[in-house]
Amino acid sequence: MVSVLLTTNPKPNSGFKYGFEFKEQALGQPASDQAVVKIQAAAFNHRDIWILKGQYPAIIPGSVPGSDGVGIVTSETASFKQGQRVLINPGSGWDEDERAPEQDFKILGLLPCIGTFTDSVVVDTKELLPCPEHLSTAEAAALPLAGLTAYRALFTKAKVRAGEHVLITGIGGGVALFALQFAVAAGAHVYVTSSNPDKIEKAIQLGAKGGVNYKDENCISELKKLLNGNLLSAIIDGAGGPLYEQYPRVMRTGGIIANYGQTVRDPAVHFTALAFIKNIELRGTTMGSRAEFKKMVAFVDAHKIKPIVSQVWQGLTEESVDEAVRTMANGEQFGKLVIQIGDIDSPHTPKL
Structure with a gap:
């Protein structure tokens, strides 16, 4: 089988510390509690870019990248036909504790874990879930990591309920879009931030009440106008940065900020006196447990949510991987970037 492998040889002028190469690899034999899954499609995450830049912990050359995957079970198992x-759970070592992983939690795409940028993988059956039938191949591949991260941030951490007002920052990224879709499906009133007015308009088409440009120095005042006397119960944030000083102005007492990333590092998050006076909580969150993954997939199935896919490439080739990496590194996407690897003529494959 052909796999993409992480190497210490980046392409010239790429700006990366690491690169990719394609190699034939032998597939191991599954144990009694494992299944062979032929990958149909895999999706990219910003994590893949951070790994290429060398800005991620415990990077191991020789790893097969890719945390998201959908595929077909090709071996006989007691659990699956x-x-x-x-769908493949994008992490391992976290069963069900809502507070934190019980074991040494790892995310797929770096050794010793498998990665999904390959033809086939051997997976523990406990890490597999039946894929909702309403999802196309590309949509299914887009779901696992970003969907799980958004679900935990929104419901486990921020406790969002119907009728509440929620701000989601950085709309256009995978996690932010899932948080928008999930919150709207749950009956919340959602607002977004972006520096791109087109992305705000697309978010409104997906159910957001409105949005503000986070680069505008008056953006929190503009958000306050949009809220029209209401206050935010929750903020789902993957950016960090200077707006934390102003968030308490538009948050209810006891509001929650669920932070899953800090792409803006200067200045760092500043937790002000007004925040603790109003009993506002800042809660860090990273992806989620196997139990939350199961709940997330059930939520997507029940509400027939269809992930937003920005672009799909056909075939696991050097050209398709390079193009997808460039697109993500440049921040050009609105939604997920997917590579279809096998079974291109599957009935679940969208007409592109």
């Missing part, structure tokens, strides 16, 4: 379409 041969030919069944499944």
Whole structure:
């Protein structure tokens, strides 16, 4: 089988510390509690760019990248039928504790874990879930990591409920879009931030009440106008940065900020006196447990949510990987970037 492998040889002028190469690899034999899954499609995450830049912990050359994957079970198992379409849990070592992983939590795409940029993988059956039938191949591949991160941030951490007002920052990224879709499906009133007015308009089309440009020095005042006397119960944030000083102005007492990333590092998050006076909580969150993954997939199935896919490439090739990496590094996407690897003629494959 052909796999993409992480190497210490980046392409010239790429700006990366690491690169990719394509190699034939032998597939191991599954144990009694494992299944062979033929990958149909895999999706990119910003994590993949941070790894290429060397800005991620415990990077191991020789790893197969990719945390998101959908595929077909090709071996006989007690849990899944041969030919069944499944989603792969993007992490391992976290069973069900809502507070934190019980074990040494790891995310797929770096050794010793498998990665999804390959033809086939051997996976523990406990890490597989039947894929909702309403999802296309590309949509299914887009779901696992970003969907799980958004679900935990929104519901486990921020406790969002119907009727509440929620701000989601940096709309256009995978996690932010899932948080928008999930919050709207749950009956919340959602507002967004972006520096791109087109992305704000697309978010409104997906159910957001409105949005503000975070680069505008008056953006919190503009958000306050949009709220029209209401206050935010929750903020789902993947940026960090200077707006934390102003967030308490538009938050209710006891509001929650769920932070899953800090792409803006200067200045760092500043937790002000007004924040603790109003009993506002800042809660860090990273992806989620296997139990939350199961809940997230069930939520997507129940509400027939369709992930937003920005672009799809056909075939696991050097050209398709390079193009996808460039697109993500440049921040050009609105939604997920997907590579279809096998079974291109699957009935679940969208017409592009």
